[in-house]
Amino acid sequence: MFAIIGVVILLVMVFGGFALTGGALGPVMHAIPHEMLIIGGAALGAIVTGNSMHELKGLGGGLVKVFKGPKHNKQDHIDVIILTTRLMKILRSDGPVALESHVSDPKSSAIFAEFPRLLKNDALVHLIADTLTLIVVSSGTLEVHAVEDVMDNAMKTHFHEEHEAQHALQGLADALPALGIVAAVLGVVKTMGSIDKPPSILGGMIGSALVGTFMGVMLAYGIVAPMAGRLKQVLEQDEQIFHAVKQVVIASLHGWPQPLVVESARSGLGHAFRPTLSDLLDAMRGK
Numbered sequence: 001m002f003a004i005i006g007v008v009i010l011l012v013m014v015f016g017g018f019a020l021t022g023g024a025l026g027p028v029m030h031a032i033p034h035e036m037l038i039i040g041g042a043a044l045g046a047i048v049t050g051n052s053m054h055e056l057k058g059l060g061g062g063l064v065k066v067f068k069g070p071k072h073n074k075q076d077h078i079d080v081i082i083l084t085t086r087l088m089k090i091l092r093s094d095g096p097v098a099l100e101s102h103v104s105d106p107k108s109s110a111i112f113a114e115f116p117r118l119l120k121n122d123a124l125v126h127l128i129a130d131t132l133t134l135i136v137v138s139s140g141t142l143e144v145h146a147v148e149d150v151m152d153n154a155m156k157t158h159f160h161e162e163h164e165a166q167h168a169l170q171g172l173a174d175a176l177p178a179l180g181i182v183a184a185v186l187g188v189v190k191t192m193g194s195i196d197k198p199p200s201i202l203g204g205m206i207g208s209a210l211v212g213t214f215m216g217v218m219l220a221y222g223i224v225a226p227m228a229g230r231l232k233q234v235l236e237q238d239e240q241i242f243h244a245v246k247q248v249v250i251a252s253l254h255g256w257p258q259p260l261v262v263e264s265a266r267s268g269l270g271h272a273f274r275p276t277l278s279d280l281l282d283a284m285r286g287k
Contacts, residue, residue, distance in 0.1 A: 083128070
């Protein structure tokens with residue numbers, strides 16, 4: 001939502017300010033479609049050349065995230081702490097056999113079924129289920145630091161893949177000013193081929209060429225780079241729920257008391273998603 005508002009503000013202030021200072025919008029609007037055909041086409045070609053189909057799909061999903069925001073809300077972060085804590089409690093009190101049915105097929109688990117929003121996040125469910133399955137099959141013989149290393153590896157790989165779209169957007173932002181210059185140079189070449197035309201016509205052609213430079217710079221620093229920055233923020237906010245899972249698992253394996261386990265997970269959340277400790281403890285008691 002804020003991304004749309006920001007783009008609207010940008011366009012209104014740039015073109016409105018130009019018009020208020022006496023600039024004629026007509027020639028600019030006339031040139032934009034032609035310049036954007038060159039800049040946009042070159043940008044599209046560069047994106048396709050530099051990415052596989054997997055990354056291109058991820059880029060489309062990344063653009064959606066820019067406008068929709070983080071995948072999970074504060075309640076989801078409370079739920080994931082509750083879910084993981086309950087699973088670790090089963091492991092501790094009833095043993096690996098009792099836990100196995102829940103982690104071997106999470107979609108059929110009665111415990112996972114209580115949190116349908118979390119089940120939609122396949123990567124999150126796999127992190128929980130795969131880690132606990134590893135603990136189950138090892139019959140509790142794994143060292144805690146080994147489990148932590150495995151979880152760190154899984155999260156690092158997932159986060160790296162998720163950030164590919166952000167890197168592609170930032171790369172596009174870096175390239176757009178140069179692509180704008182390409183469009184401008186082509187406009188100058190066109191103008192030089194019409195050097196025998198009257199000054200009024202040549203002036204219009206030069207102005208159209210300069211619109212290419214303007215569009216490349218404005219798109220880069222006014223739209224695409226801020227979108228890349230916003231996508232990075234969203235992705236980092238989405239990562240917090242994974243760290244909460246890891247903290248519950250590792251703290252539980254260390255044998256910490258349950259209040260300390262949930263506090264270690266809660267305190268690692270950003271302020272936008274962090275519940276109060278009393279609210280979290282009340283939720284765990286079912287209040």
